[in-house]
Structure formats: C-alpha cells, structure tokens
Amino acid sequence: MIVTPFARRIKHLRAGKGFSVRDLAAAIGKSPAYMAKIETQGEIPTPQLTSELAKLLDVDPVELLQLAKTARLSSASREIEREYSRAVAMQELVDKQELADDREKRGASKMTKVMSLINMKGGVGKTTLAMQLAHSAASKKLRTLAVDLDPQSNLSQALMGPRQYVKHLDTKKPTIVQIFDDYVPTDARSGSPRRLDVDEVLVKGAGPWASKELDLIPSRLELSRTLKNPTGKERRLAKALAQIRGRYDIIIIDCAPTESVLTDAAYFASRYIVAPIKPEFMATIGLPLLARSLQEFRLENDDHQIEIAGLAFNHSSSYSAGPEGQQSIEDVTKEAKKHGWYIFENQVRYSASYAKSAREGTPLSWTSYARGDVVEGFRRFADEVFEQIGIVEVPA
Numbered sequence: 001m002i003v004t005p006f007a008r009r010i011k012h013l014r015a016g017k018g019f020s021v022r023d024l025a026a027a028i029g030k031s032p033a034y035m036a037k038i039e040t041q042g043e044i045p046t047p048q049l050t051s052e053l054a055k056l057l058d059v060d061p062v063e064l065l066q067l068a069k070t071a072r073l074s075s076a077s078r079e080i081e082r083e084y085s086r087a088v089a090m091q092e093l094v095d096k097q098e099l100a101d102d103r104e105k106r107g108a109s110k111m112t113k114v115m116s117l118i119n120m121k122g123g124v125g126k127t128t129l130a131m132q133l134a135h136s137a138a139s140k141k142l143r144t145l146a147v148d149l150d151p152q153s154n155l156s157q158a159l160m161g162p163r164q165y166v167k168h169l170d171t172k173k174p175t176i177v178q179i180f181d182d183y184v185p186t187d188a189r190s191g192s193p194r195r196l197d198v199d200e201v202l203v204k205g206a207g208p209w210a211s212k213e214l215d216l217i218p219s220r221l222e223l224s225r226t227l228k229n230p231t232g233k234e235r236r237l238a239k240a241l242a243q244i245r246g247r248y249d250i251i252i253i254d255c256a257p258t259e260s261v262l263t264d265a266a267y268f269a270s271r272y273i274v275a276p277i278k279p280e281f282m283a284t285i286g287l288p289l290l291a292r293s294l295q296e297f298r299l300e301n302d303d304h305q306i307e308i309a310g311l312a313f314n315h316s317s318s319y320s321a322g323p324e325g326q327q328s329i330e331d332v333t334k335e336a337k338k339h340g341w342y343i344f345e346n347q348v349r350y351s352a353s354y355a356k357s358a359r360e361g362t363p364l365s366w367t368s369y370a371r372g373d374v375v376e377g378f379r380r381f382a383d384e385v386f387e388q389i390g391i392v393e394v395p396a
C-alpha cells in the first residue's frame with residue numbers, strides 16, 4: 001500500500017463527488033483496477049490524464065499536477081535509491097571478495113607447504129632430492145623442516161653429517177620413532193614414561209652451517225618397529241606436524257620405498273607429492289602402484305586434499321642419459337599423461353657430486369667438485385618445484 005498525498009487527494013475528491021472507483025475509471029476510459037492502483041499502489045497518471053481527472057473532480061488542474069509531480073519525483077527517487085543501493089551493495093561484495101582473494105594470494109606464500117618425496121622404488125633419488133631441496137629452501141631463507149620417514153635414516157645422515165648423526169643417536173634423544181610411539185620411554189634419569197613434546201624431536205639448525213632456517217626430524221633404524229605394529233599410527237606424524245607447522249614455510253618429507261603405514265603417514269601429513277623417477281628400463285613400474293595407492297587413500301579420506309606436484313626425472317646413473325633413458329622418459333611421459341600428472345621441465349642431471357654431497361653432509365653448492373652447471377641445473381629444478389607447490393614469493 002503506497003498512499004501519496006496525490007492519491008489521498010484523489011480519493012477524497014472522488015468520495016466527495018459520490019463517485020465509485022468504477023464510475024471514475026469509466027469516466028476516464030480506464031479499468032477500475034487502474035483507478036485502484038492510483039489510490040493505493042502509487043500509480044501516477046500522465047499529465048493529460050491528471051488534468052482530465054481534475055476537470056471531472058472539479059478541482060484546479062494545477063493543484064493536482066503539482067501533487068502528481070511531487071509523487072512522481074519521490075517515486076523516482078525511491079526507485080533510483082533502490083537501484084543504486086543494490087549496485088553499491090553488489091560492489092561492496094565484489095570488493096570484499098577481491099580483498100579476500102588478494103589476502104589469500106599474498107597469504108599463499110606464507111602458508112606452510114608440506115610435500116613428500118615418494119616412489120615405491122628404491123634408489124631413484126628421493127633422499128638426494130629431499131636433501132638438496134631442503135638446502136635450497138633454507139638458502140632462500142624459507143623456514144624449512146626436513147622429515148626423515150625412512151628407517152634407513154639416509155636423510156638424517158646426509159643433513160647432519162655422518163659423525164654428528166652418530167653422536168645424536170648416542171644422546172638417545174627422541175626421534176621420529178617416538179612420534180609414532182606417541183610417548184617417550186623410561187630412561188636412566190626418568191621414573192616413568194612420559195608424553196612426547198614435539199620440540200624434543202626437532203634437531204634445530206641441521207646442516208653444516210647450523211642454518212637457523214633448517215630443522216630436521218631425524219629417523220633411526222628402530223622406526224621399523226612401527227612397521228611391525230602399524231595399527232592406528234597413520235595419523236601421528238600429521239598430528240605432530242600440525243603442532244609446529246606455523247614455524248615453517250616448507251616441510252619436506254623423505255619416504256621409504258616400500259608401501260607401508262609410513263606411506264600413509266606421509267599422505268596424511270602432505271599436501272603435495274613429488275615423485276622422483278630414474279629414467280631407466282622399467283622406470284614406469286612404480287607409477288601405477290603410486291596411482292593406485294594414492295587413489296585408495298583418497299577414496300578413504302576424501303576430505304584430504306593431496307596431489308602430485310610433479311614427476312622429477314633424476315639421472316642418478318650415468319647411462320640414463322643414453323637411448324635407454326630416452327625410451328623410459330617417453331614411457332613415463334605416456335603414463336603421466338594417463339593420470340594427468342605434471343612432469344617437471346627441469347631434470348636433475350647425473351653428477352657424482354650428489355653422492356659426495358650426501359656422504360659428507362654438505363649441500364651441493366658447497367662441494368668444490370660440483371660443476372657450476374650441475375649446481376645451476378639443480379637450482380632451476382628446485383625453483384620449479386617451489387613454484388609448483390605454490391611458494392610464489394620468496395621472503396627477503
């Protein structure tokens with residue numbers, strides 16, 4: 001119901017004349033419904049019709065025209081108000097969304113990114129790439145945590161250096177083993193087992209220069225105990241990392257080759273998987289296995305977002321660059337296409353300096369024997385990996 005002074009005046013005059021709505025409608029050649037709309041719905045007739053009404057109702061047309069004009073103006077201004085308010089509200093929504101998107105984009109580089117190096121094949125370079133990627137990230141001043149999820153503990157040795165690693169074992173400090181056990185056992189100084197504080201497991205400033213950007217969760221052979229009693233342990237690493245993730249920009253997990261509860265633990269803890277591939281005869285053999293294992297994990301955990309960031313060709317033996325290598329690269333590319341997996345453009349070249357670097361516990365770029373182009377090649381590979389997992393900006 002919209003009753004303007006114009007409508008009220010018309011109704012008053014009509015009643016005064018003893019006309020019904022129907023009578024007056026008929027007199028101006030309109031429907032009673034139209035007349036009712038004038039009196040109750042804010043309908044305003046044209047100036048001609050208004051003058052006609054004035055004549056029929058015996059009133060000065062100027063008076064009615066003035067009232068009609070005022071009514072029309074306020075109706076128009078209401079309409080304009082509505083239209084533009086709606087537009088303003090829409091724009092505010094868009095601005096808000098853009099601001100949120102922008103924040104998310106800027107925040108994306110701040111968000112902790114967890115990636116696992118997985119391939120159900122041994123000797124393809126998981127540990128080598130995990131080690132060098134950890135060094136690359138730390139040297140970019142990304143706060144980096146390396147996690148050794150292999151009972152063989154190669155990553156721990158490679159990052160701490162073999163001597164330091166043995167010393168660490170002697171201290172009996174908790175390692176990744178206690179993360180899976182979920183407690184710290186009694187020792188000479190304690191009278192009871194106790195709860196694990198994740199901080200106890202961290203080796204801060206791992207690496208030869210004790211870089212404050214690089215921490216490590218070391219492993220030890222006893223991790224194989226977890227493999228013997230795996231029930232209910234697959235989420236423990238994810239839980240532990242969830243407590244400390246805010247301190248890191250990137251977490252790199254090195255996995256054991258065989259599929260086990262440790263693989264599931266890596267899946268639960270990761271957002272991205274990088275699968276190193278050794279381009280040799282039967283290189284594709286592990287890929288359907290990885291695809292199936294990942295698919296099973298996703299089926300059971302469809303709330304968990306995990307994806308293959310890419311397959312990484314690692315020429316870990318000198319002959320992989322030959323025809324056999326070429327053939328296997330083609331085979332792997334075909335297989336990757338089937339699953340929609342990305343293959344990193346930058347391949348990791350064969351160089352004996354990778355093995356030396358791991359043995360001595362020094363980053364590739366430190367080894368005097370590493371050729372400049374090998375170091376540069378790995379840098380490009382690392383940058384591509386970081387970009388692929390969404391580490392866009394590198395903190396200054």
Ligand SMILES: Nc1ncnc2c1ncn2[C@@H]1O[C@H](COP(=O)(O)OP(=O)(O)O)[C@@H](O)[C@H]1O
Nearest residue numbers: 122123124125126127128315316349350351355
């Ligand atoms: N690009 C490479 N060039 C030369 N040797 C390599 C390269 N990548 C790995 N290796 C060597 O190959 C062996 C297996 O690598 P590793 O990283 O331990 O594999 P994984 O962890 O998958 O079992 C190691 O001796 C390592 O030093």
Ligand SMILES: [Mg+2]
Nearest residue numbers: 126127150154
């Ligand atoms: Mg390994």
